[in-house]
Amino acid sequence: MKTIRCIAIDDEPMALVVIEQFCRRKGGLEIATYSEPHVGLEAIRRGHPDLVFLDIRMNGMSGLEIASVLPAGCCLIFTTAYAQYALDGFDLDAVDFLHKPFSYERFDRAVNRALRRMEVRRHSGGASITLKQEYNNVVVAVEDILYLEAMENYTKVHRCSGHYILSRTNLKKTLGLLPAGRFVRVHKSYVVALPYVAGYSHTQLRMKGDAAVIPIGRAYVETFLARMEK
Template structure:
């Protein structure tokens, strides 16, 4: 299946050029084009595409601002004549950053990155996920993750091989996107993988050699969900 995409640029020549590039690929399916960022925002609030080719310097709402307003943004490839936006762009996890004028060769390199990410997400959707860390996308299997620790705007993922990965996504966002059947909040600063729990008491949870606090706010929910439902009881 083709990867669905949309274009947003206030320059009609760029829209025409990229539309022609997309038509020449057998990978992308163009769903919509926009020259107004507010029109694009309204569309993306109602419809889903897998990738958005997006100009940075736009009137009303620029490209970077648009990304921040979307609750679940698609993969983003930025289009711009201004290289100074690159650092801020990659902090927003964009897939690629194309400087104008955009050649077919450079466009196809961006499409390859998008395609690899989409295929990876499709193949591993039931067993793994990607995070952005150290200027790259890192694939982690759910089983690899011991627990996730909040560090202000960042989170640190602790894995079974003793490694840690720091990513600019807060704990609440991760909790909402990871499967609730596997990950449970035990403290305002910790999200743990229930598959690795060794023991639980009123104050602590132990897993993988770590002892983590069990917050009072979460104690009843954790005990009911993880202990009471699977506790072997003495029969009368």
């Protein structure tokens, strides 16, 4: 198994000790820790780690500032005592948000979620699209997209990881960013990733790992059935 290179930044030394101990207990994680945010950011820029553990409220620099300039492909887990920052964290495409003090079991779930995202990226060969969410650009691996849902002039991008992105791009334009062989429009409000279709009829379908029932419009059913037969 490939060793996952990790960096943890937190201005509380004991918090870094906990993360370092949990990484060693998990195994397969190579961890470097920094209590000075600016020094940690330079280490990220030089080393391009696979995974970053990042506090939010720190002296000298906010973790949100650091998160906004992370290198592409770097997975992010926020670790903070302030739950009110959770929404901001997910706007920055964080894999998970650990509320201090957190247990090893909760840490383990967060890291496993990050490992799954890395696996998706490896299988996709790095293919990704960039979407605008609020004032941030979010890079999403193509193979992490389960289906798209139109919401007026926005697009809700449902992901295999269980999270979603509310993009400021409409459904038609978002579909235009994606590889045609993998995605198909099944309704005026829905586009699905064909490899993740779990079951379907002439009027509706379900996606793997998702409880939603997606309608199939009459104008799209013939094309959808033909694509599924292939």
